[in-house]
Amino acid sequence: MKAINLIKIAWKALLRNKTRAFLTMLGIIIGVASVIAMLAIGEGSKSSIKTQISSMGSNMIFVQPGSDNRGGVRQDRSSSQTLTLEDLDILREKSTLLSDISPQVNGNGQAIYAANNWPTSIYGVSPEYLVIRKLEIADGVMFTEKDVQRAAKVAVIGQTIVENVFPDTDPIGKTIRLDKMPLRVVGVLEEKGENSFGQDQDDLILSPYTTVQKRILAITHLQSITASALSEEVSEDAVEEMTQILRDSHELSANEEDDFNVRSQQELLSTMSSTSDMLTVLLVAIASISLLVGGIGIMNIMYVSVTERTREIGLRMAVGGRGLDILVQFLIESILISFTGGVIGVALGLGSTFFVSDYMKWPTLVTPESIILSFAVCVVTGVFFGWYPARKAAKLDPIVALRFE
Amino acid sequence: MNYPIIKIQDLKREFRMGNETVRALKGISFEVQQGEFVTIMGTSGSGKSTLLNVLGCLDQPTDGTFEIDQVSVKERSKNDLAAIRNQKIGFIFQSYNLLPRTTALENVELPLMYNGEVSQKERRARAVKALEMVGLSDRLHHTPSQLSGGQQQRVAIARALVNEPVVILADEATGNLDTRTSYEVMSLFQDLNDQGKTIIFVTHEPDIAAFSKRTITLKDGHIVGDNPVPKIANARKMLAMLPVEAD
Ligand SMILES: Nc1ncnc2c1ncn2[C@@H]1O[C@H](COP(=O)(O)OP(=O)(O)O)[C@@H](O)[C@H]1O
Numbered sequence: 001m002k003a004i005n006l007i008k009i010a011w012k013a014l015l016r017n018k019t020r021a022f023l024t025m026l027g028i029i030i031g032v033a034s035v036i037a038m039l040a041i042g043e044g045s046k047s048s049i050k051t052q053i054s055s056m057g058s059n060m061i062f063v064q065p066g067s068d069n070r071g072g073v074r075q076d077r078s079s080s081q082t083l084t085l086e087d088l089d090i091l092r093e094k095s096t097l098l099s100d101i102s103p104q105v106n107g108n109g110q111a112i113y114a115a116n117n118w119p120t121s122i123y124g125v126s127p128e129y130l131v132i133r134k135l136e137i138a139d140g141v142m143f144t145e146k147d148v149q150r151a152a153k154v155a156v157i158g159q160t161i162v163e164n165v166f167p168d169t170d171p172i173g174k175t176i177r178l179d180k181m182p183l184r185v186v187g188v189l190e191e192k193g194e195n196s197f198g199q200d201q202d203d204l205i206l207s208p209y210t211t212v213q214k215r216i217l218a219i220t221h222l223q224s225i226t227a228s229a230l231s232e233e234v235s236e237d238a239v240e241e242m243t244q245i246l247r248d249s250h251e252l253s254a255n256e257e258d259d260f261n262v263r264s265q266q267e268l269l270s271t272m273s274s275t276s277d278m279l280t281v282l283l284v285a286i287a288s289i290s291l292l293v294g295g296i297g298i299m300n301i302m303y304v305s306v307t308e309r310t311r312e313i314g315l316r317m318a319v320g321g322r323g324l325d326i327l328v329q330f331l332i333e334s335i336l337i338s339f340t341g342g343v344i345g346v347a348l349g350l351g352s353t354f355f356v357s358d359y360m361k362w363p364t365l366v367t368p369e370s371i372i373l374s375f376a377v378c379v380v381t382g383v384f385f386g387w388y389p390a391r392k393a394a395k396l397d398p399i400v401a402l403r404f405e
Numbered sequence: 406m407n408y409p410i411i412k413i414q415d416l417k418r419e420f421r422m423g424n425e426t427v428r429a430l431k432g433i434s435f436e437v438q439q440g441e442f443v444t445i446m447g448t449s450g451s452g453k454s455t456l457l458n459v460l461g462c463l464d465q466p467t468d469g470t471f472e473i474d475q476v477s478v479k480e481r482s483k484n485d486l487a488a489i490r491n492q493k494i495g496f497i498f499q500s501y502n503l504l505p506r507t508t509a510l511e512n513v514e515l516p517l518m519y520n521g522e523v524s525q526k527e528r529r530a531r532a533v534k535a536l537e538m539v540g541l542s543d544r545l546h547h548t549p550s551q552l553s554g555g556q557q558q559r560v561a562i563a564r565a566l567v568n569e570p571v572v573i574l575a576d577e578a579t580g581n582l583d584t585r586t587s588y589e590v591m592s593l594f595q596d597l598n599d600q601g602k603t604i605i606f607v608t609h610e611p612d613i614a615a616f617s618k619r620t621i622t623l624k625d626g627h628i629v630g631d632n633p634v635p636k637i638a639n640a641r642k643m644l645a646m647l648p649v650e651a652d
């Protein structure tokens with residue numbers, strides 16, 4: 001018995017009942033299409049989070065103050081003052097894996113120019129901050145190290161400030177006020193848009209950290225330190241190195257907890273993508289259920305078909321079909337159904353993914369793996385759910401089958 | 406060159422139904438030579454179909470010996486039996502058993518689909534030839550629903566011929582047909598027999614048996630008569646004598 005003949009036999013048998021074959025396929029089509037679309041949406045949101053997080057800066061490492069329990073009383077982290085300018089200097093001096101480092105002190109206030117005002121945040125940083133956060137100057141210049149030393153009253157402003165406070169004036173050289181503090185605008189930042197959490201990344205004022213520390217917040221400690229590792233590969237080592245430097249500098253003994261917190265961008269990335277991985281798993285689980293239901297649909301129809309075609313099976317056996325031939329024929333029928341359904345399902349899945357990204361503007365990403373996977377699953381479904389009906393057909397007794405009414 | 410196509414000796418077939426045993430064939434022996442046209446007669450329930458199923462290798466005897474084309478069919482595997490059915494036997498049923506929504510040509514090709522040695526080209530050629538032999542060369546692409554009962558049975562006969570079997574077995578092949586069509590089919594059988602085909606034909610109608618050369622009569626699983634037909638009727642002549650409005 002040639003395999004090609006069995007495929008022909010199965011194909012002809014399916015063509016005798018096109019409508020039913022198509023309706024049986026429908027379950028598989030919907031299953032495969034939704035698996036592909038769901039995977040594309042899940043992967044899409046994951047990769048968009050990834051690009052957004054990496055656009056936040058290059059191989060960033062964040063140092064934040066931790067709780068200071070040396071007094072025996074745990075302090076609230078925001079009021080904790082364990083990070084100092086000394087720490088910054090030591091890190092600058094001793095670390096070998098960092099390319100740039102900047103302190104950070106943040107304040108809030110009302111930005112005012114002429115009749116316009118806008119509530120915003122001011123970040124006190126060093127000039128390196130620009131490189132660390134991948135920020136570009138659109139107009140004017142960044143403030144300098146000299147400005148930092150002098151605690152100069154200068155500012156570089158984001159596009160949102162330009163839009164709301166300088167709607168029709170060139171801000172360069174103008175003096176903006178943050179509450180009562182006048183600051184001369186020396187530069188304007190390139191637009192950055194929203195980040196993945198929906199925050200406006202253009203709603204900020206950058207000033208020398210000395211200015212913010214002394215003239216606005218009146219503090220001497222730092223709220224955080226932001227740095228760039230030399231490369232992505234060394235960023236975890238850099239975290240360890242910085243931790244060790246800070247522990248030494250804070251004179252912590254081996255059994256004392258860190259009174260600060262060092263985290264890398266990579267860490268943030270993996271936390272975020274694990275959340276979106278879970279989302280993908282959930283979506284795919286739901287889609288897989290419809291694939292399963294489609295498979296059960298195949299089994300159901302194949303069972304009905306075997307019963308309905310009992311005489312046909314008897315005849316095939318009478319003219320020389322072996323049990324194996326009958327088994328393989330019905331198996332091929334269900335594989336053809338699921339295979340054809342899979343092809344249509346992939347097309348429909350790609351189509352709806354296209355629709356979702358084009359009309360609904362959701363980020364999507366179709367990976368070849370997702371197509372191969374859902375396709376393989378669907379052929380396996382055909383074999384798995386076709387097996388029992390096919391075996392039932394193969395085990396029929398030819399005489400009984402021929403007599404079947 | 407006469408040699409036995411079918412040779413059975415003390416053939417028994419029993420069916421177990423719960424704790425009861427139905428003995429459908431109670432020890433049957435006969436030979437059928439190449440080129441014979443035999444009718445198996447008997448009332449309903451006498452064991453005709455059971456016997457034919459055994460001869461057709463669809464069923465296996467409980468006891469006794471059975472040779473087809475000088476090959477013993479005993480304790481053969483299911484696959485062996487399928488191969489014997491495919492290559493040595495042409496089976497014709499009362500209810501035609503054609504595949505619905507499938508052309509006459511494809512129906513006739515079916516046995517050859519299960520024979521890996523026959524190429525697609527040869528398969529087609531042989532099916533066309535078989536349909537020509539039964540006078541349906543103008544109905545190759547008709548489906549069963551587009552054919553009359555007699556034509557459907559002729560397609561079934563073509564299907565039984567296509568693998569050039571050593572014996573054609575027919576179980577009440579005219580049972581569903583009216584008198585005129587029955588005679589048409591019988592004249593076809595007579596032609597095939599004239600060409601040397603061995604035919605074993607089951608019927609309970611004596612006037613159909615009269616077209617064959619030999620009659621074996623069964624009763625309750627025993628042979629009660631095995632005689633040559635004294636005056637063989639000619640189906641074509643009988644057909645000509647039928648009044649036109651008979652059907
Ligand atoms: N599969 C079976 N199981 C039980 N009894 C059967 C079976 N097939 C046939 N028989 C019995 O065997 C006897 C002969 O049946 P069958 O060969 O069909 O008769 P015929 O074809 O001459 O009318 C009947 O009594 C019938 O009931």
Ligand SMILES: [Mg+2]
Pocket residue numbers: 453454455
């Ligand atoms: Mg019968």
